[in-house]
Amino acid sequence: MTVSTIRSVAKYAGVSIATVSRALARPNAVRPGTREKVLAAVAALDFVPNAQAVQFRRRATRTVILLVRDISNPFYLDIFKGVEEIAFAAGYRVLMGDARNEAARVGHYVEMVRRRQADGLILMTGWLPSPLPKPSALPPIVVALEFIPEADLPTVTIDNQAAAKQAVDHLVGLGHRRIAHLTGPTPEVMSLGRHEGYLSGLAAAGIEPDPDLIVRGDFHLASGRAGVVELLARGVDFTAIFASSDAMAVGAINELRARGQRVPEDVSVVGFDDSIFAEACDPPLTTVRQHRREIGGRAMELMIEILSGRKPQRSSICVDVELVRRGTTKPSLAHPSDAPLPTKEAP
Amino acid sequence: MTVSTIRSVAKYAGVSIATVSRALARPNAVRPGTREKVLAAVAALDFVPNAQAVQFRRRATRTVILLVRDISNPFYLDIFKGVEEIAFAAGYRVLMGDARNEAARVGHYVEMVRRRQADGLILMTGWLPSPLPKPSALPPIVVALEFIPEADLPTVTIDNQAAAKQAVDHLVGLGHRRIAHLTGPTPEVMSLGRHEGYLSGLAAAGIEPDPDLIVRGDFHLASGRAGVVELLARGVDFTAIFASSDAMAVGAINELRARGQRVPEDVSVVGFDDSIFAEACDPPLTTVRQHRREIGGRAMELMIEILSGRKPQRSSICVDVELVRRGTTKPSLAHPSDAPLPTKEAP
DNA sequence: CTGTTAGCGCCTTCAT
DNA sequence: ATGAAGGCGCTAACAG
Numbered sequence: 001m002t003v004s005t006i007r008s009v010a011k012y013a014g015v016s017i018a019t020v021s022r023a024l025a026r027p028n029a030v031r032p033g034t035r036e037k038v039l040a041a042v043a044a045l046d047f048v049p050n051a052q053a054v055q056f057r058r059r060a061t062r063t064v065i066l067l068v069r070d071i072s073n074p075f076y077l078d079i080f081k082g083v084e085e086i087a088f089a090a091g092y093r094v095l096m097g098d099a100r101n102e103a104a105r106v107g108h109y110v111e112m113v114r115r116r117q118a119d120g121l122i123l124m125t126g127w128l129p130s131p132l133p134k135p136s137a138l139p140p141i142v143v144a145l146e147f148i149p150e151a152d153l154p155t156v157t158i159d160n161q162a163a164a165k166q167a168v169d170h171l172v173g174l175g176h177r178r179i180a181h182l183t184g185p186t187p188e189v190m191s192l193g194r195h196e197g198y199l200s201g202l203a204a205a206g207i208e209p210d211p212d213l214i215v216r217g218d219f220h221l222a223s224g225r226a227g228v229v230e231l232l233a234r235g236v237d238f239t240a241i242f243a244s245s246d247a248m249a250v251g252a253i254n255e256l257r258a259r260g261q262r263v264p265e266d267v268s269v270v271g272f273d274d275s276i277f278a279e280a281c282d283p284p285l286t287t288v289r290q291h292r293r294e295i296g297g298r299a300m301e302l303m304i305e306i307l308s309g310r311k312p313q314r315s316s317i318c319v320d321v322e323l324v325r326r327g328t329t330k331p332s333l334a335h336p337s338d339a340p341l342p343t344k345e346a347p
Numbered sequence: 348m349t350v351s352t353i354r355s356v357a358k359y360a361g362v363s364i365a366t367v368s369r370a371l372a373r374p375n376a377v378r379p380g381t382r383e384k385v386l387a388a389v390a391a392l393d394f395v396p397n398a399q400a401v402q403f404r405r406r407a408t409r410t411v412i413l414l415v416r417d418i419s420n421p422f423y424l425d426i427f428k429g430v431e432e433i434a435f436a437a438g439y440r441v442l443m444g445d446a447r448n449e450a451a452r453v454g455h456y457v458e459m460v461r462r463r464q465a466d467g468l469i470l471m472t473g474w475l476p477s478p479l480p481k482p483s484a485l486p487p488i489v490v491a492l493e494f495i496p497e498a499d500l501p502t503v504t505i506d507n508q509a510a511a512k513q514a515v516d517h518l519v520g521l522g523h524r525r526i527a528h529l530t531g532p533t534p535e536v537m538s539l540g541r542h543e544g545y546l547s548g549l550a551a552a553g554i555e556p557d558p559d560l561i562v563r564g565d566f567h568l569a570s571g572r573a574g575v576v577e578l579l580a581r582g583v584d585f586t587a588i589f590a591s592s593d594a595m596a597v598g599a600i601n602e603l604r605a606r607g608q609r610v611p612e613d614v615s616v617v618g619f620d621d622s623i624f625a626e627a628c629d630p631p632l633t634t635v636r637q638h639r640r641e642i643g644g645r646a647m648e649l650m651i652e653i654l655s656g657r658k659p660q661r662s663s664i665c666v667d668v669e670l671v672r673r674g675t676t677k678p679s680l681a682h683p684s685d686a687p688l689p690t691k692e693a694p
Numbered sequence: 695c696t697g698t699t700a701g702c703g704c705c706t707t708c709a710t
Numbered sequence: 711a712t713g714a715a716g717g718c719g720c721t722a723a724c725a726g
Contacts, residue, residue, distance in 0.1 A: 050718090057719080071428055396704075
């Protein structure tokens, strides 16, 4: 590891340190001959500017933190990718933080940027440390995909309700009328939005919602299995399931199969996310795609605008979703009415 | 965002900045009364030390970069988690870098630490920028799970050969003798190790390897499907498949099913990694588990030792793997000999 | 165009 | 136990 400083380069090139600095930062602010000399010295001494000193001087770290709820979720990978691409291109670095589902850790990361370890925070947790610091004490924050009702922060989201409605519309279009919903953890805005979308999809089709068709999950695979177990235990009829996450959809499919039901022949299933599970699923999963790269990218763009002191045009952005029709949905064989399914053994 | 500095705190408390610094860094190097005053001032002014200044002064960033081959791979999530846990506890931060499979980007990250943006680099790519900088120009690097033959760097790995052999031993123990291997991308050390393990597993059982049973893949799902297509096209008999990654195993299973073969009844399948695919698979995948958290943690521990100037006891660590028997393997129905499978339609 | 100079915010001897 | 002072390596006025 080299240790040469700007001073040694200056001496070697026979110029002042200011000239070295300029030759490196704005090459054409310096006479070509001088530039040559400096560059030669830089090469000879294998000089690399000390980034810490530069950033300290400039009062900027050019680093942002992407803080996620739980890093085990592969969902965040593409978000990260979107953030990182934009960040990299703009000369920023991305520090990935894992909140491990603990509010306290969010506080830690907020503290990090207050201490100037980073310039800003892209938040993908639904909470901020409480008591909420007064707005003036909050560092630059952009919220992605989540909602923090208490604070009015710039946000990049999708329209969960419209997205869920699309999924239900698809099912309805296929002739399904007994559609179950595996929801996300329910006090959360995201889960609620998707559930409302489910309800409005039913309403649009003139279908009366049936509380027995609604099962609460937590987005994880196991809760998808459990959801099907519950549905079957209730003895309720259904020809389709809308799951608020792909992982739950896969869990549900596995459980349905274990119970002798075929997908999509007996039951159609739609997921949400278009995550890595969707393509690994057999048949591939029909699902609502979230453009994760784009969401991440947009969030980073917002952050850059904020950090540049420019006031962003829109402080909140809504990214479109897209229904991806694949193999787990097909037309309902049930009568157009609410007639029970052909034959279904109880669990 | 607060802007108070140590100087304002000093003035407020009526002491010198040196005292403030001490009161914060080593509280008992200062008289209790003074400490009180300082702490009160800190609280009143909502002072947080500027981390950039501190680190600049101390010539350390307390940040390490975890650079992965391709961030889209969920495999790295748990590695990150392991790294981050140890790092966090030791007061380090982890910057996640994505090499996007490009050697040039590795160079970029090496450069980052040379510029003192970070103290060290945990490398999970199989390459370093070439031409290789002379060792003296290399920053602190720990290699995890990969191998960089050209350079002699501290490494945390698993014994790929022994691990693969375990998988094959398991299959052999179940009575399988016609075992296919879906390899990883082949010029790479990791893939080669696993293939050697496969071969030695066969050798130990006195089974002659059959080149027709070996298909090259790239660790991804699609190549698992393609591998089965190839195997079937070759018209070769097999009762089991060992795939060098879980993703390939899942792809293979999906393709087998599409061709009317049952898993594990007709064909047993073993994967490698125990990744997120393994549990989502139906039935759950028998696979070789890599303890990713531990691997990450060990790598970070090594890094901390190196950065602390302590010479690590062992510069290379090998983490154990574990065969996880689940639902995709069962005893072979084929004759104990090399007899062809009962009935199998050609593709 | 180039050099001189004054810090950025903090830690750390070195005196007192 | 405390204060004064000197940088860390660099950038950004300000003069020339």
